[in-house]
Amino acid sequence: VQREYANVLVSRPSPGVALITLNRPKALNALNAAHFQDISDAMKEADEDASVGAIILTGSERAFAAGADIKEMKDKSFAEAYTANFLADWEVITKLKKPVIAAVSGYALGGGLELALQADILLAAPSAQLGQPEVNLGVIPGGGGTQRLAHLIGKSRAMELVLTGRIIGADEAERWGIVRVVRGGSVVDEAVKVASDIASKGRIAVNAGKEAVNAAFEMSLAEGLRFEKRLFHALFSTKDQKEGMAAFAEKRRAEWTHS
Ligand code: HXC
Numbered sequence: 001v002q003r004e005y006a007n008v009l010v011s012r013p014s015p016g017v018a019l020i021t022l023n024r025p026k027a028l029n030a031l032n033a034a035h036f037q038d039i040s041d042a043m044k045e046a047d048e049d050a051s052v053g054a055i056i057l058t059g060s061e062r063a064f065a066a067g068a069d070i071k072e073m074k075d076k077s078f079a080e081a082y083t084a085n086f087l088a089d090w091e092v093i094t095k096l097k098k099p100v101i102a103a104v105s106g107y108a109l110g111g112g113l114e115l116a117l118q119a120d121i122l123l124a125a126p127s128a129q130l131g132q133p134e135v136n137l138g139v140i141p142g143g144g145g146t147q148r149l150a151h152l153i154g155k156s157r158a159m160e161l162v163l164t165g166r167i168i169g170a171d172e173a174e175r176w177g178i179v180r181v182v183r184g185g186s187v188v189d190e191a192v193k194v195a196s197d198i199a200s201k202g203r204i205a206v207n208a209g210k211e212a213v214n215a216a217f218e219m220s221l222a223e224g225l226r227f228e229k230r231l232f233h234a235l236f237s238t239k240d241q242k243e244g245m246a247a248f249a250e251k252r253r254a255e256w257t258h259s
Contacts, residue, residue: 003045005038010046013192016053016199018046022065029059031111032069039115040092047096053199053206055096056191057119058103059112061127067110070137090143093118094214097207099198103191104128104179109167114143117152117178120210121194124170124179125187131167151217152178202240202256208232 002010009021020042022029029035039057046055059065068087076086093100093115102119108130116122116130124130132141132149140146141162149158153176160166174181182190198206212228219227235241239259247254 003041005042007035007038008042010042013056013188014196014199016051017056017192017195018049018052018054019056019058019188019192020046022057022059025060025062027069028063028066028107029112030066030069030071031115032072035069036090040089043093043096043100047098052098053201053203054099054101054195056101056103056188056195057093057115058188058191059105059108061125062106063112064102064104064106064108064128065112065115066107067112067133068143087142090114091118097210099195099206099210101191101195103187104130105187110134110141110145111143114141114145114148117144117148120213122179123187123191123194124173124181126170126181126183128170128173128179128181129167130169130173130178131165132161133165133167135163135165149178152176202238202244202254203258204238204240205235205244208235 007022007024009023011019011021013019020039022035022039024030024035031039043055043057046052073086080086099121100119101121101123102116103123104116105125105127106129108116108128110131110133113130113132132145134141146158146162149161157176161168168176170179170181173179208231212231215224215227240256243256244254
């Protein structure tokens with residue numbers, strides 16, 4: 001039985017696919033503490049569910065998420081933010097085993113963009129508006145934006161977003177390599193297709209592929225290559241490797257047992 005959450009909707013649009021929809025429409029999905037707790041609990045619940053192979057995170061047509069909740073954080077003192085280590089559990093999505101696809105329509109600003117940047121695959125509707133407007137509030141991105149954007153789009157473009165707060169549209173975000181834009185069709189439907197495809201593979205290989213790509217953002221090239229090679233070798237101990245290669249040789253579909 002799936003739990004119910006006050007600020008997110010959870011559904012299964014297709015076998016093996018969990019769809020988590022941010023649902024605080026009055027505030028354009030601004031992320032307050034209760035909302036973020038729900039997102040994080042729902043994501044963890046999906047990650048731990050053996051029937052789920054991939055997770056989609058989406059918002060509304062108008063907003064993926066318009067950032068951290070400004071009204072909630074505006075009166076915080078340094079002592080409160082520092083002592084409580086404000087946003088310490090923010091990285092929860094990056095700790096999940098299963099692939100996460102962000103399907104972004106409308107505003108993904110500040111913490112909203114940073115949330116999307118934690119996903120493994122980013123798809124966007126033509127309506128997407130991405131930016132890090134924190135500089136206009138007297139702060140900087142605090143959910144990984146400065147680091148993830150610098151890795152993803154390089155120094156000059158990351159600086160421009162962070163220092164001017166300029167909001168970019170879907171086309172520019174695609175040219176910069178942040179998202180793939182889904183034209184002529186719903187971005188959520190496309191995310192369900194990609195997620196179903198991933199969910200149809202052997203879970204162990206998918207998990208290893210995700211870990212190996214993520215290593216590229218944390219390790220030197222030499223360490224990353226060694227890590228990849230060891231994972232590759234380890235996969236020869238799985239039944240899925242035996243099955244996948246036997247199925248190819250026998251010209252039939254593989255039957256994964258995720259073991
Ligand atoms: C709290 C927010 C909000 C936010 C929108 N709302 N964004 N409330 N925090 N981040 C609320 C508005 O106050 C308003 O509530 C309702 O949502 C609708 O928004 P409007 O402004 O009336 O809509 P519109 O004129 O269409 O403008 C949309 C917008 C604008 C351009 C997205 O709302 C905006 O600039 N929002 C703030 C974006 C931002 O600065 N984000 C970064 C936050 S800092 P009422 O009650 O008036 O109807 C951040 C730090 C990250 O994210 C740290 C790490 C996580």
